[in-house]
Amino acid sequence: MDVAKKQREFRILGMTPSEIVKEFFSSSVGKVAAALFIILVVVSIYALIVLPPNFASVWNNPKYWELNPQYAPPAWIDSIIGPVYSQQIxxxxxxxxxxxxxxxxxxxxxxxxxxxxxxxxxxxxxxxxxxxxxxxxxxxxxxxxxxxxxxxxxxxxxxxxxxxxxxxxxxxxxxxxxxxxxxxxxxxxxxxxxxxxxxxxxxxxxxxxxxxxxxxxxxxxxxxxxxxxxxxxxxxxx
Missing domain, CATH: 2.60.120 (Jelly Rolls)
Known part of the structure; x- marks a missing residue:
């Protein structure tokens, strides 16, 4: 009975999903990949909540960004390296x-x-x-x-x-x-x-x-x- 049940289990490359998950998290590479995936999901949710609804339409609109030059460093950079870059005022x-x-x-x-x-x-x-x-x-x-x-x-x-x-x-x-x-x-x-x-x-x-x-x-x-x-x-x- 147990042999028949094992034969009916869903397997990928001879491994069950639970075995794949266990094997994945047993390695340091798998843990890092999982952490990056979670960070990506969190950032995506944050962007969905914070960014304006029309963000996609203005992303490539030069007029929208003319007061915020694309190559300007972020304002927080001076808190790390000192008063180097003039902050936008x-x-x-x-x-x-x-x-x-x-x-x-x-x-x-x-x-x-x-x-x-x-x-x-x-x-x-x-x-x-x-x-x-x-x-x-x-x-x-x-x-x-x-x-x-x-x-x-x-x-x-x-x-x-x-x-x-x-x-x-x-x-x-x-x-x-x-x-x-x-x-x-x-x-x-x-x-x-x-x-x-x-x-x-x-x-x-x-x-x-x-x-x-x-x-x-x-x-x-x-x-x-x-x-x-x-x-x-x-x-x-x-």
Whole structure:
């Protein structure tokens, strides 16, 4: 009777499922594989709960990730290696002033950041969340003055603001102006590599012919030149 029962048992390569499980967990490789499988299941469940429902549709959408560059290191890396990489910041606390003269509205935004890292920010993004502003027939124009800790200043622009997000450092105008600054101040030409952003070079100085971080407080003064009365009304309502 027992022999007949054994013959009817389900076997794989001559082993029952229970024997396979026992053999699998008897080896260190099997235990590691099981642990990795459990971790994979836990991470998958976590991702299913935490990630937004439309994550699959935005994963390959460059517009969605433009404020989060794909090659930026994670924020926690500095807790391991020290203050090396500049952490992403959102500037919401700034001084705001509006003046109108000769039919032009001047909107001045002033803020300061303290740079104390070895590797500066890769890019500065100007974000305008009101589509009525950047979709006007004559969009605003932006000029920026950067006051550096060593007493020097870099003037950037004017740049048209014709989209929600404007990446400052990749524009040809800003690249040329940063190159000109280094040429005038340090007699170094074409400091910004071709195809790169000029933003990191706002936070460098030159010591013994080499680029070194210029740490300390930086003040940014942004002036928007607006050629429509509509924008002034929109700003007063928001």
């Amino acid at each position: 959102y500037v919401n606390n700034y001084a705001f002033n509006v003046q109108r003269q000769n039919g032009i509205t001047y909107i001045t935004v002033t803020f300061s950041v303290n740079y104390e890292y070895d590797k500066p920010w890769n890019e500065i993004f100007i974000v305008v969340n009101n589509p009525a502003i950047y979709s006007m027939s004559q969009p605003p124009v932006l000029s920026i003055t950067v006051y550096r800790p060593d007493g020097s200043k870099i003037m950037l622009g004017p740049l048209p603001i014709n989209s929600r997000v404007t990446a400052l450092g990749i524009t040809s105008e800003v690249v040329s102006q940063v190159n000109l600054f280094y040429n005038d101040e340090y007699h170094m030409s074409s400091i910004v590599p071709t195809g790169s952003s000029a933003t990191p070079y706002l936070f460098y100085t030159v010591d013994d012919g080499k680029l070194v971080p210029l740490k300390g407080p930086y003040q940014f003064v942004l002036v928007f030149y607006v050629f429509s009365q509509i924008l002034l009304l929109l700003i007063g309502m928001t």
